[in-house]
Structures are given as structure tokens and as C-alpha cells.
Amino acid sequence: MRRLVRLAEVGPDDTVLEIGPGLGSMTLGLLGTAGAVVAVEVDPPLAAALPVTVAARLPAEAAARLHVVLADGLRLGPADLPAGVPAPDVLAANLPYNIAVPLLLGVLERLPSLRRGLVMVQAEVADRLTAPPGSRVYGAPSVKLAWYARSRPAGGVPRPVFWPQPNVDSGLVAFTRRTPPAPAELRAEVFAAVDAAFAQRRKTLRTALVPWAGSRDAATALAEAAGVDPGARGETLDVEAFCRLAAARRAAVAEPAAATQLAGAPAAEPGPPD
Ligand SMILES: C[S@@+](CC[C@H](N)C(=O)[O-])C[C@H]1O[C@@H](n2cnc3c(N)ncnc32)[C@H](O)[C@@H]1O
Numbered sequence: 163m164r165r166l167v168r169l170a171e172v173g174p175d176d177t178v179l180e181i182g183p184g185l186g187s188m189t190l191g192l193l194g195t196a197g198a199v200v201a202v203e204v205d206p207p208l209a210a211a212l213p214v215t216v217a218a219r220l221p222a223e224a225a226a227r228l229h230v231v232l233a234d235g236l237r238l239g240p241a242d243l244p245a246g247v248p249a250p251d252v253l254a255a256n257l258p259y260n261i262a263v264p265l266l267l268g269v270l271e272r273l274p275s276l277r278r279g280l281v282m283v284q285a286e287v288a289d290r291l292t293a294p295p296g297s298r299v300y301g302a303p304s305v306k307l308a309w310y311a312r313s314r315p316a317g318g319v320p321r322p323v324f325w326p327q328p329n330v331d332s333g334l335v336a337f338t339r340r341t342p343p344a345p346a347e348l349r350a351e352v353f354a355a356v357d358a359a360f361a362q363r364r365k366t367l368r369t370a371l372v373p374w375a376g377s378r379d380a381a382t383a384l385a386e387a388a389g390v391d392p393g394a395r396g397e398t399l400d401v402e403a404f405c406r407l408a409a410a411r412r413a414a415v416a417e418p419a420a421a422t423q424l425a426g427a428p429a430a431e432p433g434p435p436d
Pocket residue numbers: 181182183184185202203204205208233234235236256257258259260261
């Protein structure tokens with residue numbers, strides 16, 4: 163946990179968002195350097211115990227920089243953040259592993275103040291989140307994270323450093339927010355194309371995109387309009403190519419002739435990112 167805190171490189175100008183502080187081992191470290199820590203805990207007894215733990219171990223000045231929020235990180239939005247505290251610019255967290263991907267993508271979507279972060283997740287999830295196109299583990303989480311941020315693996319965390327020892331390995335993911343590769347209003351359509359492409363990842367785009375495009379012909383036409391080989395698989399496409407696919411579909415739906423071809427294709431509804 164000390165390594166995570168050190169690698170997060172937080173300073174007195176940073177407000178750190180920690181999701182799932184649990185017993186507070188990481189919170190204590192973060193309070194050593196951060197200007198403020200907003201710790202979001204869903205479990206009421208743990209949320210109540212955290213300020214007590216911190217007050218018992220740190221000087222009052224440091225304890226005063228902790229702001230505990232009793233909330234579900236999966237629904238966390240700006241309205242849940244403490245008043246009078248600068249909005250968090252850094253996410254530093256040992257995320258609950260079973261919901262790490264939707265937690266990460268969700269806070270990047272709903273909290274635009276987050277500029278960078280370092281999270282600990284299950285090792286396989288770290289590999290998937292940071293995988294480049296063409297990699298065996300590249301998938302929907304990789305593309306969706308690439309919409310929001312540049313990411314990189316920041317090292318593995320072997321089981322024996324934990325007590326009790328978990329039955330999975332852990333990995334760190336560092337990220338820095340980027341300007342999204344397409345306008346925000348296209349995000350749901352891009353993610354719908356991504357979900358379709360990876361729902362059948364061994365299939366070519368002309369087949370895998372049928373549920374999204376409406377038909378095989380429409381999927382082929384959209385891929386060609388986007389400058390993408392319809393015979394390629396989704397795992398070869400970067401986020402920019404998925405943006406071109408989504409833009410092609412938007413354009414086709416807006417055009418009556420193409421809309422006829424695309425009849426029956428479900429429109430992407432704005433929704434949660436994962
Ligand atoms: C330190 S994290 C995860 C630890 C470890 N990586 C794992 O997955 O087992 C565990 C903490 O996250 C909290 N937690 C779980 N789900 C949460 C959620 N949706 N929002 C905020 N906190 C959550 C739990 O109550 C617990 O205190």
C-alpha cells in the first residue's frame with residue numbers, strides 16, 4: 163500500500179479521491195502528502211470507523227484533511243462530494259476487484275475534475291485495461307479507458323505482500339486524462355459499437371456489428387464508410403477507429419437513404435459506461 167501511495171505522487175495541491183478505503187491503510191499514507199483525501203466507502207460501519215482510526219494515528223491537522231463520504235462509488239457524482247473541498251484531481255485507490263472496471267470508467271465519466279490516477283486492480287484486469295490494439299487481452303475495457311485516458315501498467319503486486327493472502331495477483335494501472343477522441347455526445351454510440359465488436363470477438367466486424375448496425379450489409383457499409391476493413395476483428399481497432407464507426411452510423415441514420423438500409427438497428431441510448 164505504501165508503494166501505491168508513493169507511485170501516486172500526490173502533493174499538497176491535490177485532492178485525492180479514494181474509493182473503498184476499508185480499514186484505512188492507504189488513507190493514512192495518502193494523508194501524509196495530499197492536500198485533502200475524499201474517501202468514499204459504501205459500508206456504514208467502515209465509513210464511521212475511518213475518521214476514528216485516522217484521528218488515533220495522525221496529528222489533528224492531517225486528520226482534518228480527511229473527508230469521508232458514505233456512498234456507492236458506482237453512483238458517485240459531483241453532488242456527493244464534500245462542500246468547501248476542491249474537487250478531486252487524483253484517483254488513488256485499491257479498488258474493490260469485482261467492480262473495478264465500472265467504478266473506474268464511471269468516475270472518469272461523472273467526475274471531470276479527475277486528471278490522473280493510480281489504481282490497484284486484479285492483475286488480469288490491469289492487463290486488460292492497459293492493453294494496446296492487437297493484444298490478446300485487448301477488449302472493451304481497454305477501448306473504453308482509452309476514450310477517457312492514456313494508461314499504462316505501473317507494476318505488479320504479488321500476493322504475499324497482503325495479509326491475509328488473496329487468491330489473485332494484483333496490478334497497478336496509472337492513467338492521465340486525455341481529451342476524448344470524439345465529441346462527448348458520440349460516447350454512447352462509440353461504446354455501443356465497442357460492446358458489439360467484443361461480444362463476439364472472434365467474428366469479423368461485418369458479422370459482430372450486426373446487432374448494432376442492423377444487418378450484415380449495414381455493418382459492412384458502416385465499416386467501409388469509417389475506413390475500416392469489414393473483414394477485420396474488433397481487437398485490431400483503436401478507439402479512434404471505433405469513433406469513426408460511430409460517426410458513420412450517426413451520419414447514415416441522419417441520411418434517409420442510408421437510414422432505410424439501417425432500419426431495425428437499435429439506437430445507442432446514453433447510459434452507464436460499462
Ligand atoms: C479496499 S477495497 C478492495 C480490496 C480488495 N482489492 C478486494 O477486492 O477484495 C474494499 C473496500 O471497498 C469497499 N467497497 C466495496 N464496494 C464499494 C462501492 N461500490 N463503493 C465504495 N466502496 C466500496 C468495501 O466496503 C471495502 O471497505
